[in-house]
Amino acid sequence: MKKVILDLAVTLDGFIEGSNGEIDWCILDDDMNFDGFLASIDTIFYGRASYDAWGNYQPEAGASPAEQQLWQAVHSKNKFVFSSQERQDDKATFISSDIADKVAEIKKQGGKDIWLYGGAGLIKSFLQLGLIDIYRISVHPIALGSGKPLFENLKQRVPLRLIKTNTFKSGVVQLIYEQAT
């Protein structure tokens, strides 16, 4: 059974962006093995706006080989876009209704796991429907004081079970949880 994986960077005080959308504090260290994460998934779930912004992004010609490989890996995945409006797209499947049922169907297909890419609206829907299996939260060594909270307007608490922690040389600590039942 495929698992739905949320992977987010957060400040120590629980923000995913500063008050003006700042993400300049966000560290991508070479010991973080993001390639390994990409290798563990074969499917990506996007919200509509995130898909339009990043779903077919191509790095500039002068980008490093590492960056080009990363985007090639991203674009090799099966893509699903959750949107209120249906759309035909030859690079992704649009889903506009019955989210929980359709996610259950996709999970049954087996194979590798699913990256829940975002944005915030899609993550909120998945949280409220209880569709997230794994939370990979990378706590960054900074306090911002204000910004966009990790999980907004949860209707109920989400109890979690810690599976693993990874500490990176930059001081980022990745906390990996599964939903507690």
Next chain:
Amino acid sequence: MKKVILDLAVTLDGFIEGSNGEIDWCILDDDMNFDGFLASIDTIFYGRASYDAWGNYQPEAGASPAEQQLWQAVHSKNKFVFSSQERQDDKATFISSDIADKVAEIKKQGGKDIWLYGGAGLIKSFLQLGLIDIYRISVHPIALGSGKPLFENLKQRVPLRLIKTNTFKSGVVQLIYEQAT
């Protein structure tokens, strides 16, 4: 030189209390070695309200020996209370002005470290004056969705350097930072 240590429990989404003051999610595991922390300090800094609530707290007669020992250890420390009003108290020294200078003097006395007990107002003052040396933040395995944020109304970002992580059997992960310079 004594260090000022902040020790707080926080939810994964960065709250120290729920919207109605809930702290029932807060875990005190026997592998957390809070006694060891108490043994590493010889001084406690309180805000006035926290001191009045907890500074001379005595556990009930039926409390466990562990709880009684814990409070005995707490009450064996040198206590300073930061308050806008002066007060004579035979169990604590009140400080009502020149916080930064007086903290610098106390730190110079040497010996063990200082526990910055709180409450929120005192922590905020210490943050803004740059007086916190060590942050021990225990991330609990739960998302609340709303509540009282870890650090409110910071005037500027606080960059930190990760020193150590401790993982407890309950799934609490303690992240220990020092102020980055």
